[in-house]
Amino acid sequence: MKNLTALKQPLLVSAWFMFLTFPLMVIRVNTIENVVEWRWRNMIWVGTASFLLTFLWRYLSDRREAARKEAERTEDHEQTLGRFLAGRPEVGRYLSVGAMILALIFPFVFSTYQTNIMATALMYAVLGLGLNIVVGQAGLLNLGYVAFYAAGAYSYALLNHHFGIGFWTALPVGAVVGALFGILLGFPVLRLRGDYLAIVTLGFGEITRLVLENWNDFSFGPSGISNIPRPGFFGIALDIRGATIYLYFLVLLLCLATVFIVNRLQNSRIGRAWIAIREDETASQAMGIDGTKTKLTAFALGAFWAGMVGVIFAAKTTFINPASFTFLESAMILSIVVLGGIGSIPGIITAALFLILVPEYLRAFSNYRMLIFGSVMVLMMLFRPQGIVAGARRTYTFRRRKSGPELERG
Amino acid sequence: MEYFLELFAGGLTRGSIYALIALGYTMVYGIIELINFAHGEIYMIGAFTALIVSSVLAMSGMSGVSALVLASIVAVVYASAYGFTVEKIAYKPLRRAPRLSPLISAIGMSIFLQNYVLLAQTPDFLPFPNLLPELPLPEAFGNIIGSTELIILLTTAVIMGGLTLVIKFTKMGKAMRATAQDRDMAMLVGINVNRVISNTFVIGSALAAVGGILIASHVGRVNFFIGFIAGIKAFTAAVLGGIGSIPGAVLGGLVLGLTESFATGYVSSDYEDVFAFALLIVILILRPTGLLGRAAAPKV
Amino acid sequence: MSMEPVLQVRGLTMTFGGLRALDNVDLHVEREEIVALVGPNGAGKTTFFNCITGIYPPASGDIFLAPPGGKRRRINGLKMHTVTEHGMARTFQNIHIFPAMTVLENVMVGRHCRTSSGLLGAVLRGAGTLREEEGIVNKSYEILETVGLDASVNELAINLPYGAQRRLEIARAVATDPFLLLLDEPAAGMNPQETKELEGLIRQIRNGKKISILLIEHDMKLVMSISDRLCVMDYGEKIAEGTPAEIRGNPIVIEAYLGEDPDA
Structure with a gap:
């Protein structure tokens, strides 16, 4: 009898979802041949899956509740992976050395194709880290990040097409163009409340794409720009494999530099100001932080990074068109940040590798890629808002001296 | 002059549909201060369901007004059910979470629903049967406004009138207004806030479905992605009028529809969507509270 | 050398859509003085803080800030972070x-x-x-x-x-x-022991760091023992000002608190 009541809710949920998905999942009309296809098997799938998922859902909800109660009772927070790593720097060091060695030998062990995919994944890691400055640190939800990425890519493509400007000159130029776009947009809109900012940046991203698509004289429209040269290597001509490996190391280097810089920013005066604004804007201003200026710095810095990666993207694919810069691209970079854990460097890199490599290697999944992105974003917010690896704050130790407290170095 | 009137009528038609969808945004925002990103997808699901049902009916020999009514009812019921479910899954557990969490969850929901329809149905555009009856209009009149457009205008006007009455005079409407003003206070005086929020999603979704059916009959085709652009435009309309304000959503929808219609008619049709987004940015910069919105002093 | 007040507010008026939240309020804080701003709920005390720290722009009036030994400066309409930079910091209710x-x-x-x-x-x-x-x-x-x-x-x-x-x-x-610290109900929600420690802390900040203090507080015991001077507000107006002893017997103040026991 008791078992029956426990099953009642999952059965109801499963019935509800079978009802809900009925017209879209079961019926398919072919309007050309005028036939209706009834896919009853899908209904069984939905019913079974939602029945089973109810248990998982309930388990996760219970766990979340329990964790919250536990935190209230002991006034202590759960041992997160981030805290664990922060408490044991040697573990983190081994992990990074291991990852570094793997990254260095990767192109020599794996094929050109795989090296290329890995370079893409690292590129997204850099984009994620750049967006993290804006969303994770300063708390500004930017849904049009792809616009700055496009600005960088088109800077290189157009400068090269018209003036024959090379990759190395275009790299800083693209970054600066990205940052200028960031300032141009950020200056008027950063006063807006968080969710308005999200929608304005989304609109800006779409405007950028639509302009690129329609302004044929400037951007060559939907057909895009091809024959963009790969970066030169001291004037030596490289074959495809050589060029791929070279690009891979270039992206790896950029990734390392980004990690270094983001890491230093996190525990700096300006990094603290960003977090303060994210946590409580009024209080941060009462503490003497110039909100507009500080937000603009974060926004422009994020755009700078996007511009730089844009140049690399153009050089890597040798062809760009507006279709590469849709809202879904912004959403994907955002889900890297969210999935990785807002403000956590190792988390974001892990998430980028995961989100790019998994669909690449599990072909069966590639159709479901966006579906999975969407669900991951929802589920992470519900059950693990801190991400895979929660960011941990730096801790300080002091020792007493006669002259006063002194910061212990270490 | 006739061209002007034609654009005007076209703008009003467009605008009244934006207004229908904008109402869902504005009502939800008014109550839980969330930009319901998935609202555009509810509209798309409404249109899709209507397409499927009417096609099945047509193949079994039923057509005309009765098929239209039946398909519309099914579509409205389904859209409401989706709106209700989305709220329960993706937003309700996040009521007390930091502001960005439900917003990110909403974006995730929107991406999920788009791709769900893409995978369950088709990535291609499907032709939508025009089920709206042909009204016998006098010729001079018919040059300016088509029969379909007139029906759209009349339907939205009736629905908005009905909604205003519901919100002004029914018990549920009063509970909704009370919850929008102060959720905690409403809870204290015994209003079932969870039910009010659910109702808001259901009503908003039903309106979106009606908008979906009307626009699909007007444009004549549907795919999984139509909700994205329509959603952003409707949101623009809501912001334009002052988010949280119901007359504001209607006014915003009409202003946006007319702006688009005249801009594409007199300037260039290549940049149709750019005008809407540009208008959104300009409005938010110049008057973030919208045309009819009230400025709220920061709570300190 | 004449001591200029660190904060001088003259005729501060603030309206919210026709409602006068502050009506012609004058107030000053001397160097190293502890001044308390008291009054029933809704008297406009926090609005006063928000006005002088730049959260709301005042409708009219003058706000002057003068660092000890420094130049006096009008801070009307400055942004919050600039006000803090000029040496006036605050806490929140x-x-x-x-x-x-x-x-x-x-x-x-x-x-x-x-x-x-x-x-x-x-x-x-x-x-x-x-x-x-x-x-x-x-x-x-x-x-x-x-x-x-x-x-x-x-x-x-x-x-x-x-x-x-x-x-x-x-x-x-x-x-x-800061040379002037604004505290908005620092003792709210504290138990008697904590309140006592807070009193010591406020004194220490004033004496040790030479910071003047303006505080809003409902705990009358704390206010009476710590303040050099009190300003009483009601309905957006300043209705009385004086030392704790003067305020204690003031009939206007007692009337303003009608129903509220000043010793509570």
């Missing part, structure tokens, strides 16, 4: 800490406007930046010692008990090196 930062970092944020290293400094970490950073850490730690939170520097601020969060807010405000 409903706690506004940075929950996901550690206790120490909360206070370090207070040093923001007294330090200057930027993006390049943060990335290159030159000698200047390192020195500045060490100064920030040490100074913040010292202030935390003053408010008695030095044992929990590395805790996340959200995990502190309520009373400690209030003290953290004070520490953070002190870190901005």
Whole structure:
């Protein structure tokens, strides 16, 4: 009898979802041949899956509740992976050395194709880290990040097409163009409340794409720009494999530099100001932080990074068109940040590798890629808002001296 | 002059549909201060369901007004059910979470629903049967406004009138207004806030479905992605009028529809969507509270 | 040498859509003075704080800030962060800490406007930046010692008990090196023991750091014992001003608190 009541809710949920998905999942009309296809098997799938998922859902909800109660009772927070790593720097060091060695030998062990995919994944890691400055640190939800990425890519493509400007000159130029776009947009809109900012940046991203698509004289429209040269290597001509490996190391280097810089920013005066604004804007201003200026710095810095990666993207694919810069691209970079854990460097890199490599290697999944992105974003917010690896704050130790407290170095 | 009137009528038609969808945004925002990103997808699901049902009916020999009514009812019921479910899954557990969490969850929901329809149905555009009856209009009149457009205008006007009455005079409407003003206070005086929020999603979704059916009959085709652009435009309309304000959503929808219609008619049709987004940015910069919105002093 | 008041407010008026929240309020704070702003709920005390710190622009009136030994400056219409830079810091009635930062970092944020290293400094970490950073850490730690939170520097601020969060807010405000500190109901929600410690802390800040204090407080026992002077507000107007002894017997004040026991 008791078992029956426990099953009642999952059965109801499963019935509800079978009802809900009925017209879209079961019926398919072919309007050309005028036939209706009834896919009853899908209904069984939905019913079974939602029945089973109810248990998982309930388990996760219970766990979340329990964790919250536990935190209230002991006034202590759960041992997160981030805290664990922060408490044991040697573990983190081994992990990074291991990852570094793997990254260095990767192109020599794996094929050109795989090296290329890995370079893409690292590129997204850099984009994620750049967006993290804006969303994770300063708390500004930017849904049009792809616009700055496009600005960088088109800077290189157009400068090269018209003036024959090379990759190395275009790299800083693209970054600066990205940052200028960031300032141009950020200056008027950063006063807006968080969710308005999200929608304005989304609109800006779409405007950028639509302009690129329609302004044929400037951007060559939907057909895009091809024959963009790969970066030169001291004037030596490289074959495809050589060029791929070279690009891979270039992206790896950029990734390392980004990690270094983001890491230093996190525990700096300006990094603290960003977090303060994210946590409580009024209080941060009462503490003497110039909100507009500080937000603009974060926004422009994020755009700078996007511009730089844009140049690399153009050089890597040798062809760009507006279709590469849709809202879904912004959403994907955002889900890297969210999935990785807002403000956590190792988390974001892990998430980028995961989100790019998994669909690449599990072909069966590639159709479901966006579906999975969407669900991951929802589920992470519900059950693990801190991400895979929660960011941990730096801790300080002091020792007493006669002259006063002194910061212990270490 | 006739061209002007034609654009005007076209703008009003467009605008009244934006207004229908904008109402869902504005009502939800008014109550839980969330930009319901998935609202555009509810509209798309409404249109899709209507397409499927009417096609099945047509193949079994039923057509005309009765098929239209039946398909519309099914579509409205389904859209409401989706709106209700989305709220329960993706937003309700996040009521007390930091502001960005439900917003990110909403974006995730929107991406999920788009791709769900893409995978369950088709990535291609499907032709939508025009089920709206042909009204016998006098010729001079018919040059300016088509029969379909007139029906759209009349339907939205009736629905908005009905909604205003519901919100002004029914018990549920009063509970909704009370919850929008102060959720905690409403809870204290015994209003079932969870039910009010659910109702808001259901009503908003039903309106979106009606908008979906009307626009699909007007444009004549549907795919999984139509909700994205329509959603952003409707949101623009809501912001334009002052988010949280119901007359504001209607006014915003009409202003946006007319702006688009005249801009594409007199300037260039290549940049149709750019005008809407540009208008959104300009409005938010110049008057973030919208045309009819009230400025709220920061709570300190 | 005549002592100029550190804060001089004249004829401050503020309206919200026709409603007069502040009506022609005059108020001044002398150097190293503790002034309390009291009055029933809704009298306009917090609005007064919000007006002089730049959250709301006042409809009319003058606000002057004069650092001890420095030049007097009109601060009407300045942004909040500039006001803090000029030397007036504040706390909030409903706690506004940075929950996901550690206790120490909360206070370090207070040093923001007294330090200057930027993006390049943060990335290159030159000698200047390192020195500045060490100064920030040490100074913040010292202030935390003053408010008695030095044992929990590395805790996340959200995990502190309520009373400690209030003290953290004070520490953070002190870190901005103000000469005038505005405290908005610092004792709210504190038990008698905590309130007593708070009184000691406020005195210590005034005596040790030579900071003048203007506070809003409902705890009359605390107000009467700590303040040099009281200003009483009701319906947006200042209705009385004087030493605690003068205010205690003032019939206007008793009437304003009608129903509210001033000793409660």
